[in-house]
Amino acid sequence: MRTETNTELRHRTVEAPAGRLHLVEQGTGPLVLLVHGFPESWYSWRHQLPALAAAGYRAAAIDVRGYGRSSKPPAVEAYRMLDLVADNVAVVRALGEDSAVVVGHDWGSNIAAASALLHPDVFRAVGLLSVPYAPPGGPRPTDVFDRIGGPEQEFYVSYFQEPGRAESEIEPDVRGWLAGLYAALSADTMPAHGEPDPHFVARGGRMRDRFPAGTLPAWLTERDLDVYAGEFERTGTTGALNRYRNMDRDWEDLAPHRGAPIKQPSLFIGGALDASTTWMSDAIDAYPTTLPGLSASHLLDDCGHWVQQERPGQVNRLLTDWLGTLRG
Template identity: 80%
Template sequence: MHQPAPATDLRHRAIEGPAGRLHLVEQGTGPLVVLVHGFPESWYSWRHQLPALAAAGYRAVAADVRGYGRSSKPAATDAYRMLALVEDSVALVRALGEETAVIIGHDWGSNIAAISALLHPEIFRAVGLLSVPYAPPGGPRPTDVFARMGGDQEFYVSYFQEPGRAEAEMEPDVRGWLAGFFAALSADTMPTQGEPDPHFVDRTGGHLRDRFPHGRLPSWLTEGDLDVYAGEFERTGMTGALNRYRNMDRDWEDLAPYSGAPIKQPSLFIGGGLDASTTWMADAINAYPATLPGLTSSHILDDSGHWIQQERPDEVNRLLAAWLNSLPPTA
């Protein structure tokens, strides 16, 4: 077990990645832990974990994924394919002067972390997955699957595919859209059973925000927190973030050689009991003995929604620190 080091102030810096600038924030010293955020977030999603992991004896680093925040935003849609984001993960470790790291991701970051560990086990010695379970590459073409979902309703991933369409909904009122989206997937503000599902839109001119809760923020999100998120997307626009969804078929093709491949490193999963990602992907969780044979820590937090490390920071921090401390020591 690592002896905790005194937590230091957050340190902002930029490194040169394959597509240009990668902005990161780090805290602490010790073995490197890379934290990868999801949609529609930023490094700030890990604000509760950085000091906790630093206090536990780790060098915790949270980056803005390309297309977000102060990282570069390439113009080409295919610049956001998974293989490119994996190379960003590798470049980050190398630029920090390390040979290996633990990588932990949430939402899309969970997928980025998983595929980084799958493709580069020599670098990523362990992988933590929050909210979105690991499902090995393979199966039917993703956009074909999503197009069949929902009947007369359109699944949000399909809605995001056409460049400019979702941006036209989000960008005129970024702050209001983010507030509604965060509330829609949070345990204390999400729609109740029987209300319209915010993961879908009406095919006849509907918008996602039509189904968002209105009037209050989830308990984990302060007005100041929302200001941070909104300020970033008001400056950058939403296209860089949405381009991740527009590469799912490319990822399916790129990763075909890894169809069905397990991740063998030590792994962790933490999901929310009220998160659709956990319930819709229950089969993926049940398959963990085959797909994550190195799984050493798995938890479903009851009464938690999708934004798990922000909704339940103390529990998540405790689980992460215990898991990290259980890993074999670095050389």
């Protein structure tokens, strides 16, 4: 294990099934593991790390395998959910803890939920941001996404399935593509109602064709964009995109847990303008059954997908208040 200090943030590399995982931690106290989504990194928790530390917690934000300074296994199937959950367990152990609260955003929300579902002995509570919990089961994911698209356009998850296809769009201009996606899903810069939906790709087109151009959302500075772009320019985007290419494998792997609830204490925070919360409103409605330990479900008005970056103060307050209830 290698430790490096950067002002109040501690950068560490720990051994995990991925090979090595990079994380950034701050504070002391009960462990809170923070798991980012696509296309992000530990840096998406930059506002939460100091807030959680000030509230008396040891906050640790990882680079998920395939991202940032973490290992990037070459095989597509190395990014299945079971492997990402094993990485989370390894981080908790490597940090010398028996248990943790796990909090995730976007894909990190799914990873956090699966971690809590499969290892309730390790993950004693779970916070989910942007993407609601839906128990394993239902039809094969790629069949569903193919039906969503239709003859004239393709759903972005289907667009991501073929190795190399999305990479060929993103990697010649990583910074521009990221800026466009962040803007497309942010409350203050997303396309107006009735304009083409950036979650879909016109047949023969590119995903970025529907991104807003020339403006950054209020939460994203040029420096922030430089941090994100610098990581993906160095690592490429294949590791990150491989998460989408394992959804059918996850469906098979998690079949024994079909319909299973998460019983630990839980919290949900989403943006009211985020497609993740509007498309999955039925999943939120089902929380009394699927999340019986839910403390609260919050939909933040005039907020998009990047909830902890768009509304850091509000999210920090909701997280620390909820964590306080876990301390009794």
